[in-house]
Amino acid sequence: MKYIRFGNSGLKVSQIALGTWHLPESNEVDSFNINKVDEPLALNIIKSAIDNGINFFDTANIYHGVMQNPDVYHTGNSERILGKALIGYDRESLVISTKIMGRMANHPNGIGLSRKYVRWQVNESLKRLKTDYIDILHMHMPDITTPIEETLDTLSALVYNGLIYYIGESHFHPYDIIYILNYSRTVHLQMISMQEPYNLIDKYIEKDKIDIARIYGLGIMAYMPLAHGFLSGKYINEIPPMSRFYNNLSEYINPENIKVLDKINEIARNLDASLAQVSISYIIRKGELLNIPIVPVVGITKIEQLNEIVDSLNLKIPDDYIKMLDDVSLQFKNVPHEDYKRIIKYNIN
Ligand SMILES: NC(=O)c1ccc[n+]([C@@H]2O[C@H](COP(=O)([O-])OP(=O)(O)OC[C@H]3O[C@@H](n4cnc5c(N)ncnc54)[C@H](OP(=O)(O)O)[C@@H]3O)[C@@H](O)[C@H]2O)c1
Numbered sequence: 568m569k570y571i572r573f574g575n576s577g578l579k580v581s582q583i584a585l586g587t588w589h590l591p592e593s594n595e596v597d598s599f600n601i602n603k604v605d606e607p608l609a610l611n612i613i614k615s616a617i618d619n620g621i622n623f624f625d626t627a628n629i630y631h632g633v634m635q636n637p638d639v640y641h642t643g644n645s646e647r648i649l650g651k652a653l654i655g656y657d658r659e660s661l662v663i664s665t666k667i668m669g670r671m672a673n674h675p676n677g678i679g680l681s682r683k684y685v686r687w688q689v690n691e692s693l694k695r696l697k698t699d700y701i702d703i704l705h706m707h708m709p710d711i712t713t714p715i716e717e718t719l720d721t722l723s724a725l726v727y728n729g730l731i732y733y734i735g736e737s738h739f740h741p742y743d744i745i746y747i748l749n750y751s752r753t754v755h756l757q758m759i760s761m762q763e764p765y766n767l768i769d770k771y772i773e774k775d776k777i778d779i780a781r782i783y784g785l786g787i788m789a790y791m792p793l794a795h796g797f798l799s800g801k802y803i804n805e806i807p808p809m810s811r812f813y814n815n816l817s818e819y820i821n822p823e824n825i826k827v828l829d830k831i832n833e834i835a836r837n838l839d840a841s842l843a844q845v846s847i848s849y850i851i852r853k854g855e856l857l858n859i860p861i862v863p864v865v866g867i868t869k870i871e872q873l874n875e876i877v878d879s880l881n882l883k884i885p886d887d888y889i890k891m892l893d894d895v896s897l898q899f900k901n902v903p904h905e906d907y908k909r910i911i912k913y914n915i916n
Contacts, residue, residue: 568620569880571860573662574759575784576733578702580662582851582880584623584788584864585616587645590632591868601641604632606648612867613652619877623662624649625762625788625864626696627707628688629669639672646695658698664760664788665692666707666737680710680718689730703760705735709910715747723754735760735788740907741775748783758785765789765861767798767831767846767892768824770899781859789850792863794819799843800828823898830895834888843872844879849892852884 569582593605630645631637653661667688670678725731734756736744751758761780763772780787793799797819835845847863854861867873
């Protein structure tokens with residue numbers, strides 16, 4: 568495994584992180600008739616990741632592990648499973664990232680980034696993760712109902728109390744990120760992470776966020792590096808009805824995306840690698856070329872997938888192939904995956 572310095576900090580993370588949004592699914596259902604996570608396999612995947620040298624794990628308070636948008640009865644499950652898997656390992660050898668903001672209870676303070684919610688959910692995450700501190704706490708999404716200064720002052724106090732070490736953002740407007748970075752410095756808060764989608768068919772962060780990361784010393788946790796598995800090429804001939812792709816993302820199969828997939832396929836053949844390996848290796852190489860730490864956060868539901876992804880660290884894509892991939896995917900730079908909500912009204916006084 569290769570370890571890199573993450574953002575403008577002393578923190579060292581593995582070049583690949585393991586995400587826990589989607590864990591393997593079992594056929595058993597719970598009392599709500601929701602499929603359960605295949606917990607033994609999930610624990611095995613996390614342990615195998617550690618055996619492979621991965622020290623960087625991502626989760627969120629709202630993640631269930633199987634459900635896409637969990638209700639308040641199913642949230643917290645991924646953090647709980649991750650906490651269980653990490654028992655017995657040296658906590659100081661691991662870097663845990665989690666995220667807060669999503670709905671965790673059906674009352675007005677059950678969602679958001681208020682002081683009340685942040686303090687409550689950090690304490691709950693610590694309990695679920697069975698740890699004394701969180702390495703990187705991400706604000707999962709903007710909360711337009713809370714002054715961002717309230718959130719950042721609260722996070723700063725939590726750093727002072729040793730409950731969190733660094734902070735990160737996810738899905739904030741580029742201008743707001745700059746405001747947050749500047750305000751954070753005034754309260755001795757180190758914001759080091761940007762968690763955003765980045766893959767060969769979603770390059771929207773190349774429009775401006777990558778520059779912000781470079782200028783302000785942020786590491787990028789590139790999520791959905793395989794576009795839900797699409798970039799592995801496995802859905803081209805058939806989308807199995809039980810797959811996560813079937814329910815959500817069959818619209819990914821369009822001529823522009825297929826063109827990218829064809830190019831990945833051609834390069835994979837030439838390099839004797841898989842499409843998934845080329846897609847992951849491309850993201851890592853882009854980080855090196857741009858001189859920013861970019862860590863793909865991979866979702867894994869089978870041990871074989873994990874081994875294949877870890878093996879992509881041995882793949883060195885020649886720069887002329889990187890250029891070909893850049894060219895074929897350039898069109899995705901200006902296609903927003905969502906409109907970032909603005910949270911800050913610049914009433915400077
Ligand atoms: N900040 C945010 O809002 C946010 C949003 C989304 C994700 N994330 C983070 O990013 C992580 C990764 O997201 P993601 O799961 O969407 O990532 P992804 O890597 O794009 O997709 C993962 C899926 O790809 C398939 N896959 C993985 N390795 C494969 C291989 N070697 N060959 C073929 N297929 C393979 C698996 O599909 P099957 O399960 O069908 O086998 C797996 O579930 C999440 O767990 C989470 O931690 C953060």
